[in-house]
Structures are given as C-alpha cells and as structure tokens.
Amino acid sequence: MSLKDYEHLKKGETFSLDTLFANLKTDKDGLVAAIAQQHDTGEVLMLAYMNEKSIRETLETGQVCYWSRSRQTYWRKGESSGHRQSLVSMSFDCDGDAILLQVDQTGPACHTNRRDCFFFKVDGDRIVVDSAPVDK
Amino acid sequence: MSLKDYEHLKKGETFSLDTLFANLKTDKDGLVAAIAQQHDTGEVLMLAYMNEKSIRETLETGQVCYWSRSRQTYWRKGESSGHRQSLVSMSFDCDGDAILLQVDQTGPACHTNRRDCFFFKVDGDRIVVDSAPVDK
Numbered sequence: 001m002s003l004k005d006y007e008h009l010k011k012g013e014t015f016s017l018d019t020l021f022a023n024l025k026t027d028k029d030g031l032v033a034a035i036a037q038q039h040d041t042g043e044v045l046m047l048a049y050m051n052e053k054s055i056r057e058t059l060e061t062g063q064v065c066y067w068s069r070s071r072q073t074y075w076r077k078g079e080s081s082g083h084r085q086s087l088v089s090m091s092f093d094c095d096g097d098a099i100l101l102q103v104d105q106t107g108p109a110c111h112t113n114r115r116d117c118f119f120f121k122v123d124g125d126r127i128v129v130d131s132a133p134v135d136k
Numbered sequence: 137m138s139l140k141d142y143e144h145l146k147k148g149e150t151f152s153l154d155t156l157f158a159n160l161k162t163d164k165d166g167l168v169a170a171i172a173q174q175h176d177t178g179e180v181l182m183l184a185y186m187n188e189k190s191i192r193e194t195l196e197t198g199q200v201c202y203w204s205r206s207r208q209t210y211w212r213k214g215e216s217s218g219h220r221q222s223l224v225s226m227s228f229d230c231d232g233d234a235i236l237l238q239v240d241q242t243g244p245a246c247h248t249n250r251r252d253c254f255f256f257k258v259d260g261d262r263i264v265v266d267s268a269p270v271d272k
Contacts, residue, residue, distance in 0.1 A: 008248075016262060017262060020263050035180055091254040091266070094255070094256075119229075120142070122225070126151065127153055128150045130227070
C-alpha cells in the first residue's frame with residue numbers, strides 16, 4: 001500500500017492520519033522536508049525537516065517542532081529566540097515525502113533575523129542579498 | 137568558507153554565483169531541495185530536488201529542470217505533460233541547502249492533475265483530500 005491508493009479520492013473524502021503515517025516516505029534518517037509558509041501573506045519562510053514524532057507534537061501543541069539535522073535534536077522553533085511558529089494547517093504532498101505548514105510566524109523566521117531564509121537571489125552570474133534583518 | 141561568511145552582507149550587496157555553488161550544501165547524492173511557488177498567487181506547488189547541473193540548466197533555459205530521485209534522471213518539468221514551469225526567479229536559503237523557485241506554472245503541477253501536490257490536509261485524526269484535479 002502507498003499513498004497512490006488515496007490520490008484518486010474525491011475532494012472532501014478522508015482517510016486516517018495513522019494511514020498517512022504508515023505511508024510517510026521518510027529518508028534513511030526518518031525525516032521528511034517541511035516548508036513553512038506564512039498563512040496570510042503566502043511568504044515562504046523556510047525549509048526544515050520533521051520526523052513522525054515532531055509532526056505529532058506539532059499537531060498536538062499547535063507550535064511547530066522540527067528535527068534539527070545539524071544539532072541532531074528536536075527543535076521547537078522559537079523556544080530560545082521567541083520567534084515561534086504557530087500552526088494554522090498541515091498538508092502532505094501526493095507521495096508523502098514533503099509537508100506544507102501554514103504558520104503564523106512571530107518576527108523573523110531566519111537565524112539572521114531576516115523575515116525568511118531565502119535572501120540569496122540569483123541575478124545573472126551574481127547572487128544579490130535581497131532582504132535585511134527585521135529586528136536585532 | 138561557507139555561506140555564513142555572506143549572511144552579514146547588506147541588502148543589495150552581491151557575490152558570485154560560482155561562490156554560491158562552491159558552498160551549496162548538497163546531500164550525499166549531490167541534491168538540494170527546491171520549492172516551486174507560483175510567482176503571482178503565492179501557491180506552493182510542489183517540492184522536488186535539484187543538483188548543480190539542473191540548477192545551471194534551469195538558469196540558462198528559463199525552464200525548470202529537476203533531478204528525479206525515483207527515476208534517477210533529469211526531469212524537465214512538463215516535457216511530456218506540457219505542464220511546464222517557467223522560471224521567474226531563483227533564491228537560495230541562508231545555509232545553502234534549499235532553493236525557492238518562483239515560477240509560472242502551466243496547468244497543474246501535480247501528476248494527479250491537481251494544481252499543487254499538497255492536497256492531503258490534516259483534519260484532527262483524519263486526512264481530508266482538499267482539492268480536485270483541474271484538468272484531464
């Protein structure tokens with residue numbers, strides 16, 4: 001069984017969250033990529049990784065929890081900085097290897113204090129830094 | 137050297153695209169995650185993977201080219217379906233392991249003919265299919 005068995009469902013039809021977890025397409029470390037998007041403006045804020053436990057915690061608490069690959073630990077976004085992400089909705093993609101989080105981001109999402117992490121923009125054969133830190 | 141040396145640049149400052157490539161944080165297969173977002177509506181359409189060659193091709197041709205992990209080959213989006221992605225802009229994130237592609241998507245982005253791939257939405261302990269195919 002895979003999520004392929006569910007992609008033909010009509011809009012509004014449902015299946016269990018446990019079925020989805022059983023068909024999550026994680027990498028060898030048990031992770032899937034998660035995109036955080038500001039729910040009202042549509043800004044793509046950042047990309048990080050989640051495992052099943054951090055997904056479940058996020059759904060239970062309403063505060064986004066990732067798995068930090070660099071620190072090899074749970075990463076409750078904003079726990080130290082205060083720049084938290086409140087969950088508005090969570091959607092999985094067709095093949096179960098990516099998550100779209102609609103969030104309400106407090107302050108900057110990026111560790112550089114920029115609103116989002118995607119500030120290295122291609123301009124011909126150069127990269128231009130296209131945003132500035134929003135608070136210090 | 138890493139992109140950390142460039143995150144303190146001011147808005148509008150630049151460095152070379154080759155420097156960025158030299159600091160791409162790819163996985164063991166040489167890939168980075170790429171998010172495709174419809175440039176005018178803000179819809180997050182899909183997440184896929186790119187390697188340096190597919191990034192360079194995308195910049196040269198203006199048509200998005202991914203690396204297909206399942207088929208282990210270059211994947212010129214829409215080549216068979218006609219549902220192409222024209223590149224509007226490309227941005228890299230702070231640590232160089234994710235890309236945000238602003239695109240102009242022709243028709244549906246998803247292989248299920250839905251506009252985007254994120255149609256398995258969490259609703260309590262259920263998943264609800266929240267969109268329908270847009271063309272057949």
